[in-house]
Every structure is written in C-alpha cells, then in structure tokens.
Amino acid sequence: MKKLFKCDVCGYIYEGEAPPAACPKCGVGPEHFIALSDEDAKKIYSSDRTNDIHFELITLVDKMIALCNEGIELKLDPNCVRAFEEAKDELWVIKGRSKAELAGHMAKGKW
Ligand SMILES: [Fe+2]
Structure with a gap:
C-alpha cells in the first residue's frame, strides 16, 4: 500500500x-x-481537489481581469469602463480569497 x-x-x-x-x-x-x-495523509488526499479548484479559479480570474483590461482600453463609454473597473475589483477579491484559502490549507498540512 x-x-x-x-x-x-x-x-x-x-x-x-x-x-x-x-x-x-x-x-x-x-x-x-x-x-x-x-x-x-487523509488531509492531503481530501484537500487535493479543492486546492485544484482554487488554482483553477485563480487562473480564470486572471483571464477575466485581462478581458476587463481590454474592455477598459476600448473606452466605449464611461458606464462601460466603470463596469469593467468594478469587475476587476471584485475579481481581485475572489483571487485574494482563494489565495488566502490555499495558504491556510498549506499551513494546516492540507496540500
Ligand atoms: Fe525536498
């Protein structure tokens, strides 16, 4: 085994x-x-998938931030730019929350 x-x-x-x-x-x-x-060992195996999901979220957030930046650069109108800027702020929170969760997992041996 x-x-x-x-x-x-x-x-x-x-x-x-x-x-x-x-x-x-x-x-x-x-x-x-x-x-x-x-x-x-059980902590590690049980957290394996959730850690992967957090990594996927972080990757998706980075892609979404790039889309927001593209939208901001296009400057269609002030409301549109504001929507992209607010989305970036919200995405940063999502990313930070997942990173903090991963750091907590690592500190508790949940690799
Ligand atoms: Fe080593």
Whole structure:
C-alpha cells in the first residue's frame, strides 16, 4: 500500500511504498523524508481537489481581469469602463480569497 512521505527540507510530498532515493524538488536523500500519519495523509488526499479548484479559479480570474483590461482600453463609454473597473475589483477579491484559502490549507498540512 502506498504511503505519503514529506521532505523535512522543502516540504515536498512523495507518494510511494518507501521514500524516494532523492527528493524530486530539493534533491536530499531518503533520510530527510518522514512518513505521514494516516490522519495527515487523509488531509492531503481530501484537500487535493479543492486546492485544484482554487488554482483553477485563480487562473480564470486572471483571464477575466485581462478581458476587463481590454474592455477598459476600448473606452466605449464611461458606464462601460466603470463596469469593467468594478469587475476587476471584485475579481481581485475572489483571487485574494482563494489565495488566502490555499495558504491556510498549506499551513494546516492540507496540500
Ligand atoms: Fe525536498
């Protein structure tokens, strides 16, 4: 059965039967990998999809901000420009909320 091992140098999480010969991120040897408890592994597996969703939201927000910038540059009329500017502000909030949520997950071991 596969287990999760965490690098105590960089935090990389490795899935396997045993720790890797070298950390894929920082290169340290297997002696730097700590086997995660079942409880900690469950946190990681259960948060995997939600973290991906937050990353997708952030990517979508960046695309939407680019669209808003294009709309602002076109300057059709003041109301239209204001709508794009307000949308950018709202998108920044959405992006910041997802980033904060991800930071909270990482701090709690929910990779
Ligand atoms: Fe590492």
